[in-house]
Amino acid sequence: MADAEVIPLGTRGKPGRGTGSAKPSSAARRLAPGAGPATPKKRAKPKPKPVPEAPAEVEAPVTETLLEEPLTAPPSTAQAGPDAVQGAEVPRSAARTRPPGIPVGDWLGAFTHASREVFGEAWEPRLAEMLAFFRRRVTGEYAVDEFGFDREVTERFLLAALRPIADKWFRIEVRGAENIPTDGGALVVSNHSGTVPLDGLMTGVAIHDHTGRFLRPLGADLVFKMPVVSELARMGGATLACGEDAERMLSGGELVGVWPEGFKGIGKPYSERYKLQRFGRGGFVSAAMRTGVPIVPCSVVGAEEIYPLVGNVPSLARLLGVPYIPVTPLFPWLGPLGLVPLPSKWLIEFGEPIRTDSYDEGAADDPMLVFNVTDQVRETIQQTLYSLLMQRRSVFG
Amino acid sequence: MGRVVLVTGVAREFASRFARALIAEPDVDRVVGVDVQPPRGDMSGVQFVRADIRNPVIAKVIAKEQVDTVVHMSVVATSAGAGGRGSVKELNVIGTMQLLAACQRAPSVEHLVVKSSTTVYGASSRDPAMFTEEMAPKKLPRSGFAKDAYEVEGYVRGFARRREDVTVTMLRAANTIGPRVDSPMAQYFRLPMIPTVLGFDARMQFLHETDMLAVLRHATLARVHGTFNVAGEGVLMLSQAVRRLGRPALPMPGFTLGTVGSLMRQAGLPGLAAEQLDFLTFGRGVDTRRSREVLGFSPAYSTAAAFEDFCRSQTRGLVAPSRIVVDGLTATAGRGASPAPIATPSGDSRG
Structure with a gap:
């Protein structure tokens, strides 16, 4: 075992292509910290939010930013702390300018989607029918026969x-x-x-x-x-x-x-x-x-x-006025589980x-x-x- | 020569309305109203005799006026305003006995109409779905109006046996309801929150007040011997009635309802009578085929329509048929929503 030849698998933790070559691939190089200029451009693209001007973004650290606050913020605070951390916060604060929570359009979309999931393609009449049913139940405007059959x-x-x-x-x-x-x-x-x-x-x-x-x-x-x-x-x-x-x-x-x-x-x-x-x-x-x-x-x-009935509690049954109290292999020993x-x-x-x-x-x-x-x-x-x-x-x- | 009709209990609004309606009939010459108190308002031609049917004076009235038709309407369920349950029982049972005794001795009497109630069938878990006239209650009533009505019917049957020449029409009316009715059930439905029995849903039938007047008039003029159930067509569940009224229901275990009833009475609200508790638990239905075929009377209002008319006279409650909420939902969600197919016959379906 001792003199067995070790065949290297992978790169042994070094960056590279897995071929054993010392030079990492360009993709791997880009992942490494402190390298590659391409990253910020690519991140900005999928968020085509209208980025407001920089001064409006910078906020006093104490005040909770509300919707209109960045617009009404005095220009003096704009100059206050242009340090790197706040600069990195730019995209997040930009999101705060829209109403918090899920937009109405998304709600409607989700609702439509859910209705389609539940009721199928013809969801509109089906949903209307269900609401009509609900309305009838609430207002009591349904009919029962003379035996009370609903x-x-x-x-x-x-x-x-x-x-x-x-x-x-x-x-x-x-x-x-x-x-x-x-x-x-x-x-x-x-x-x-x-x-x-x-x-x-x-x-x-x-x-x-x-x-x-x-x-x-x-x-x-x-x-x-x-x-x-x-x-x-x-x-x-x-x-x-x-x-x-x-x-x-x-x-x-x-x-x-x-x-x-x-x-x-x-x-x-x-x-x-x-x-x-x-x-x-x-x-x-x-x-x-x-x-x-x-x-x-x-x-x-x-x-x-x-429910295999193996026993009966006649005295309790008489007390409760029912014909029998069943004892099965599972009830009442397992409690409610015995009712399955x-x-x-x-x-x-x-x-x-x-x-x-x-x-x-x-x-x-x-x-x-x-x-x-x-x-x-x-x-x-x-x-x-x-x-x-x-x-x-x-x-x- | 027309008929002379004696109406008992005319101090009550309902009987006085009936008496006034009867005087307009061409067949009827005179209408004599009897009660212990004078009726309020204009009696327009109805002759009023202040007499207590609980004592033999009534026999003299019948003899003197040569009455040929007696309409007995003073068997009542309400105890309010009449001096409590004891005196109502006295009026119901002893009054009927005296009246029947007087009728038996009066040769002029040819026809007796008694307004009874479907309460005589009681309400229990062993009841058939629909009572026909031959059926007896499964559980004999032990107290309250139900017992009165049951005893009154017994005396009337005895009278019918002894005076076979007299046509006896007994009308077992379902719970009368309408804007002007003041029966225990109407009072119950006027409560702001309606106590119901948890885990039970009673079947109910209603008779509209105008139908009640109509059937009494019909029976007085038609002279058909027998006992007849009278009720609006169809059945309404209690839960359904409460929802149509739009009031909140207050379900509570059956055994607590009696206590609640007496608490309500102490609080000055209409209480829940003994026969009402059973009725609210088990409900009752009566078969009206005989009254439609033999007596020849069909109520103009169905049960649902009668109740709808009662609802209209009420301020609808907060819960349901403010209807805006539910309608709004239906309208926004489904533009293709057809208006809910409501199978309720409305009040104009009569005639």
């Missing part, structure tokens, strides 16, 4: 906020969307799971994205008792799960969603996942029969795993519509018939759940 806010905010969760977090795959009627009343009946009724919201997003229709959910009365939730539910088109409201919506030609398992469904322990609970009292079937609308069975796979749903892969399948308009007049008041149809719907959903589970590769796959 179409505009639902479309622009509620669905828009849920869509990334549906697409990116749960990666929902929708099958059989063509089974949802494109117009007229229909009743979507779905299984219910997941501790928190996210499946209802996600079904709503899926239906809106595939058919453009709004799902009008029927909610338990607890939903309308809770602050904030109640407000959002009415805004998003929900109403109370009762026969009167269901029939009113269905005969109004709405697409109504119902989860007949109710709290028994979403609050069931993880060990009973994908086992359908009792389907209420079949009230949804009689509502569909009375209005003659088809029943669309809907099976949701994946929602069971978002696990990113399971979801499959939503809409089955073939079950027609109810072929039954005769009094069919809705025939309990046996109602129970039979209820069982038929329940069986369909259960079988679809099993087949979807077979097709699913893994919970998070």
